[in-house]
Amino acid sequence: MNNIPNRKVICDVLMEHAKDDKDIVVLCSDSRGSASLAPFFENFPEQSVEVGIAEQDLVSIAAGLAKTGKKPFAASPASFVSTRSYEQAKVDCAYSNMNVKLIGISGGVSYGALGMSHHSAQDIAAMAAIPNMRVYLPSDRHQTKYLVEALLKDEKPAYIRTGRNPVEDTYTEDNCPFEMDKATIVNEGSDVTIIACGEMVKPAADAAKLLEKEGISAEVIDMYCVKPLDTEAIIKSVQKTIAVVTVEEHAPFGGLGSMVAQVVSANCPKKVLEIALPDAPVITGTSKEVFDYYGMNAEGIAKKAKEALA
Amino acid sequence: MSNLKALAYKLRKDTVDIIMEGGGGHIGGDMSVMEVLVSLYLDRMNISPENQDDPDRDFFIMSKGHSVEAYYAVLCEKGFLDFEEVKSKFSKFGSQYIGHPNNKLPGMEMNSGSLGHGLPVSVGISLGNKMNGRKNRTYVVMGDGELAEGSVWEGFMSGSMYKLDNLCAIIDRNRLQISGSTEDVMAHEDLFQRIKSFGWHVISVDGNDLDALKAAFDEAEATKGKPTCIIANTTKGKGSAVMENKASWHHHVPTAEEYEQIMKDLDEHIKALS
Numbered sequence: 262m263n264n265i266p267n268r269k270v271i272c273d274v275l276m277e278h279a280k281d282d283k284d285i286v287v288l289c290s291d292s293r294g295s296a297s298l299a300p301f302f303e304n305f306p307e308q309s310v311e312v313g314i315a316e317q318d319l320v321s322i323a324a325g326l327a328k329t330g331k332k333p334f335a336a337s338p339a340s341f342v343s344t345r346s347y348e349q350a351k352v353d354c355a356y357s358n359m360n361v362k363l364i365g366i367s368g369g370v371s372y373g374a375l376g377m378s379h380h381s382a383q384d385i386a387a388m389a390a391i392p393n394m395r396v397y398l399p400s401d402r403h404q405t406k407y408l409v410e411a412l413l414k415d416e417k418p419a420y421i422r423t424g425r426n427p428v429e430d431t432y433t434e435d436n437c438p439f440e441m442d443k444a445t446i447v448n449e450g451s452d453v454t455i456i457a458c459g460e461m462v463k464p465a466a467d468a469a470k471l472l473e474k475e476g477i478s479a480e481v482i483d484m485y486c487v488k489p490l491d492t493e494a495i496i497k498s499v500q501k502t503i504a505v506v507t508v509e510e511h512a513p514f515g516g517l518g519s520m521v522a523q524v525v526s527a528n529c530p531k532k533v534l535e536i537a538l539p540d541a542p543v544i545t546g547t548s549k550e551v552f553d554y555y556g557m558n559a560e561g562i563a564k565k566a567k568e569a570l571a
Numbered sequence: 572m573s574n575l576k577a578l579a580y581k582l583r584k585d586t587v588d589i590i591m592e593g594g595g596g597h598i599g600g601d602m603s604v605m606e607v608l609v610s611l612y613l614d615r616m617n618i619s620p621e622n623q624d625d626p627d628r629d630f631f632i633m634s635k636g637h638s639v640e641a642y643y644a645v646l647c648e649k650g651f652l653d654f655e656e657v658k659s660k661f662s663k664f665g666s667q668y669i670g671h672p673n674n675k676l677p678g679m680e681m682n683s684g685s686l687g688h689g690l691p692v693s694v695g696i697s698l699g700n701k702m703n704g705r706k707n708r709t710y711v712v713m714g715d716g717e718l719a720e721g722s723v724w725e726g727f728m729s730g731s732m733y734k735l736d737n738l739c740a741i742i743d744r745n746r747l748q749i750s751g752s753t754e755d756v757m758a759h760e761d762l763f764q765r766i767k768s769f770g771w772h773v774i775s776v777d778g779n780d781l782d783a784l785k786a787a788f789d790e791a792e793a794t795k796g797k798p799t800c801i802i803a804n805t806t807k808g809k810g811s812a813v814m815e816n817k818a819s820w821h822h823h824v825p826t827a828e829e830y831e832q833i834m835k836d837l838d839e840h841i842k843a844l845s
Contacts, residue, residue, distance in 0.1 A: 318691045318725035325695020328680065329703060330626060348685055353692055357674055357682045
C-alpha cells in the first residue's frame with residue numbers, strides 16, 4: 262500500500278524545480294502543514310509566502326505576484342480556496358488571466374468527520390464554471406508528479422484538487438502514461454465505459470476487474486482533466502460501448518457526471534449513470550467509510566455498471 | 572497642457588463626454604478621483620505607452636473600477652488610448668471599452684469591478700517586485716464605500732506584515748456611496764486610526780488639491796519599513812454644483828440641461844486656473 266499522499270508529491274516536485282527557478286513561489290493560508298508544504302517553507306523561505314487564515318488575500322496576492330512574473334502556487338483546503346475565495350479566483354486569476362495555480366488540498370470528503378464545512382463537494386462545479394479556469398483532479402502520486410511538472414511549464418490559471426490521504430497507485434513509476442489535457446485509458450473494454458477522476462479512478466479500475474470475472478468488459482477512463490474535458494476520449498469510448506458510468510467525489514450536480522452526460526447526449530446518446538456524493542450533508546466517517554456507504558468503491562461501481570447495462 | 576490643475580478639469584469634461592456617449596457611468600466618483608489620477612499618471616509614476624511592459628515600471632491598480640471613465644480620460648491623455656475611439660465605443664455592443672477596467676486594453680494592469688480586490692492584488696505586486704529586487708512602486712486607488720469589504724482589511728494586514736514600503740494605497744474619501752453617506756451605510760469615522768492600527772503610515776490630505784497630493788506622495792515615497800495609505804478627502808461630483816455631494820449622482824447621466832451647466836462650470840474652473 263502506497264503511503265505517500267499526492268500533496269506530498271506536489272511539494273517534492275515544487276522543491277525540485279524551485280532550486281533552479283526562483284520565480285516559483287508557494288503561498289499558504291496557515292495551511293503549510295496540511296498541504297505538506299512545510300518542507301518547501303523550510304528550504305525556500307525566500308520563495309514562500311504565508312498570509313494567515315485569509316483565503317481571499319491568498320488568491321489575490323498570488324495574482325499580484327503572477328503580475329510581476331512570479332509562478333505562484335497557492336495551497337489551501339479545497340473547501341475554502343474553491344468557495345471562500347471564489348471571486349478572487351474568478352476576477353483576479355481567471356478574468357485577469359494571471360498564472361496562478363490554486364491547489365485545493367484535502368479535497369472531497371478527506372476531512373471526514375470534520376463535517377460539511379470542511380468538505381469540498383462543490384469545487385469542480387464552481388471552478389469549471391469560470392471561463393479560463395482549468396480543473397484537474399489527479400488520481401495517484403505518479404500522475405500528480407507529471408501533472409505538476411506540466412503545470413510548471415504553462416502560464417495560465419488552474420485549479421488542482423488533491424485528497425488528504427495516500428491513495429493506492431493506479432499507475433507505476435515506470436508505467437504512467439500522461440499527456441496534458443488528454444484522459445488516460447486505464448483499462449480497455451467494450452461493454453461499458455467508466456469515467457472517473459481523482460481518488461475514484463483506482464476503485465473504478467478495480468471495478469473493471471470484478472466485472473471481467475462476470476464476463477463484462479469495462480473501459481476505464483481517468484479524466485484527471487475535468488476541464489478542459491477530453492471530449493474526444495469520451496466520444497471514442499462511448500461509441501463502442503453500450504452504457505456509461507461516471508464516478509466522482511463531488512456533489513451530483515455540475516461535476517464530472519454532468520459534464521460527461523452533456524457530451525454523451527450531444528454526440529453519442531447512451532445511458533449515463535452517475536455515482537457521486539449525495540445532495541445532502543455527508544455521513545460522518547473516514548473517506549473509506551464514506552465511500553463504502555455511498556457505493557463509491559469497486560463493488561458499488563461494478564453494481565452500477567451492471568445496472569447501466571441492464 | 573502643462574497646467575495640471577486646469578488639466579484635471581479638462582479631463583473631467585472628457586469624462587463627462589464619455590459618459591454622455593455611452594449613456595452610463597459612475598460620474599460622481601469619476602469627478603472626485605480625478606486629481607489623484609492626474610497626480611499619479613501625469614506627474615509621478617514611471618509609466619507610459621513606451622514602457623508599459625517594462626518590469627521596472629510603476630504599477631497602478633484601479634480598485635474602485637467603476638470610476639473607469641475618469642481612468643479612460645487619463646489614459647487617453649497619457650497616450651495609452653485614443654479619446655475619440657473610447658468615447659464613440661464606450662459601453663457599446665461588442666466594445667472593449669466596458670464599464671470597468673479591462674486588462675486587454677493598453678495601460679490597464681488588472682481587471683477590476685468587484686470591490687475589495689485591488690489592495691490584496693497590489694500587496695502581491697509589491698511583494699513580487701521586492702522579491703525581484705526592483706525599486707518600482709505600486710499605487711492602488713480604492714473607494715471609501717469599498718472599505719466595508721473584509722478583503723481590504725486582509726490586504727492591510729499583509730501589507731504591513733511584509734513591510735511593503737513600495738506600496739501606496741489611496742482612498743478616494745468622498746463620503747458618499749450609492750445608498751447615501753458612507754457614515755450611515757457603514758461608518759469609517761475613525762478611518763485614520765483604524766488603518767494606522769494595522770501598521771500603515773497614514774496621511775490625510777485634500778484629495779482634490781494637486782499640491783497636497785504631491786506632498787503626500789513624496790512623504791509616502793520617503794516612508795520606509797511600512798506601506799503608506801493616503802486618505803484623499805475629496806468631493807463627490809467635484810467640479811459643478813449640479814452634481815457635487817449628491818449621492819444620486821453616483822451613476823447619473825446628465826440631462827441636456829445638466830450637461831450644459833456642468834460643462835460651463837468646468838470651463839470656468841479651467842479659466843480660473845489658466
